[in-house]
Amino acid sequence: MMQVADFFKKSSLVHVHNLQLLTPKKAWELFCKKVFRSELGGRCPPELEALSKEIVQKFKQLPLAIVAIGGLLSTKAKTMMEWKKVSQNLSLELGRNTHLTSLTKILSLSYDGLPHYLKPCILYFGIYPEEYSINCKRLTRQWIAEGFVKSDERRTSQQVAEEYLSELIQRSLVQVSEVNFDGKADTCQVHDILRDVIVRKMKDLSFCHCVHEDSESLAVGKTRRLSITTSPNSMLQSSSISHFRAIHVFEKGGSLENFMSKLCSKSRILKVLDIEGTSLNHIPKNLGSLFHLRYINLRDTKIQALPKSVGELHNLETLDLRDTLVHEIPSDINKLRKLQHLLAFHRNYEAKYSLLGFTSGVQMEKGIKNLTSLQQLYFVEVNHGGVDLIQEMKMLRQLRKLGLRHVRREHGNAISAAVVEMQHLEDLNITTIGEDETINLNFVSSPPQLQNLHLKAKLDTLPDWIPKLEYLVEMKLAISKLKNDPLQSLKNLPNLLKFSLWDDAYDGEILHFQNGGFLKLKRLNLTRLNRVNLILIEKGTLPSLEYLTMDRIPQLKEVPSGIKHLDSLKEIYFTDMPAEFSESIDPYKGKYYWIIKHVPLVFIRHWIGPNFLDYEIQTIRSSSKDS
Structure with missing residues (x-):
């Protein structure tokens, strides 16, 4: 049997490696040692402490950067005015100060030492924009579209791209901003x-031209990528837009319709177009003229x-x-045999x-069976196409997410028959x-690689194949009206x-978490269970539960x-929750506060409306786990 670790390596996942980064305390100690070593007994003057900590905060992930900025500040007068200048002009100092120039040289050497396949990836x-947290899947799909990543006999291009990103993380060149519950x-x-170093490299290599309010006029010549953080309409006077392979627009204000019209008329080699979060409200009819768009x-x-004309984008992935x-979705999309990700x-x-729920999907026409390269398809409202549309999904054998x-x-x-054919399905x-x-x-058999399962449907009884899902990581059941306690069937899922x-989801009165069950579970959510009046949690169950x-x-x-x-909570x-429930855990007079007092954070929330996410929150804090 395949080991779980091997399975996850094979899957298209990027896991976070726990790098030995400095804690805030260690970063502060290193900074003070470097700046005040020869004076003031290695201690920061009180009047500079707030600003110093602000500077350290900027660099806490890079010990090398703290050493460099510390070396710079050690040569400066220990005055608020002088240090504010340095703080406000760090980007300029990078290029002209010997202490920080040494850092940029080291980071440049880190780039030069990368394997050839990672260099365009880090340049991306x-x-x-600066301080922009990039969605990992968005990034890796763009790498693929650019041709930086190739599939092989064992791995899809998406899996290879995820491995590239993982390698950059391991090299400490890329920082993880947010982590999912599964790591x-x-x-x-x-x-x-590092971004400043990358921007210089991009310019030297004509990798990308960045357009912002203070930038030079639109570049011509060899540059093949365009990043726009101001109104793209400033480019309408230029005839050179036709030679770009990738265009990214980050400006949220202003109209994009004229820009898009010109783009569809003039561009012929564009592969990547990213206008997420902009004010665009109309797509030109001649979108299909962007034949090379991936x-x-x-x-x-x-x-x-x-x-x-979207059906004319035969290279779209x-x-x-x-x-x-x-x-x-127009029926013409069914011509796109290379399409891998349709997210709507x-x-x-x-x-x-x-x-x-609050989510609506899209309607699709019959002919979907032609999209045999699809790896992700969600959400489709199948009441429109009915059984015929679902039966065609049997041909989508590369699907990972549906x-x-x-x-x-x-x-x-029809769904059961289609899913059985999807041997790679993960979600x-x-x-x-x-x-x-x-x-x-x-189902005749359980999807062998399923990792995420969300069922919002009346089931009455739990399907027999669900407890057999060896690699299931996340599961959500809603409105299922199960007659029997599902915990007894699910407690031995090895990776949940x-x-x-x-x-x-459960229509009974008692939920029973038995000893030895749910050994790896980290998050448990029990919401709007109207008949449940007793929850039993035995010692030895849920040993890893954190939330x-x-x-x-x-x-x-x-x-x-x-x-x-x-x-572990x-x-x-x-x-x-009922008033008597909330009153019973009051830290001063609640008779059951002792049950939860070992938990570092306990939140009591009350919905106040009118919007779904409008809550009043009371926080109960415990001073320590031993209190």
């Missing part, structure tokens, strides 16, 4: 000093429709329509709460059209890290006493 960080990097960035990111724009107003949904958090919405009772067998998300719509998901029961949420369980009047056994969230 200079395309993004995977979600967003990343490079240090400001990646287009329209996420979080105001567009409402795609032109039919990624189409990102998340958080747009697009509700229907809209979330409306201002809508009245629904058990079916999201279906508006599923009806009669779709169950499955299904939501029914109504909370009383029972579906049958009795996050588990959620929402909106009457616990109990949300709107109206019949649960007492805090589960077994929480006292959960020694870091945070608990109680939301809109």
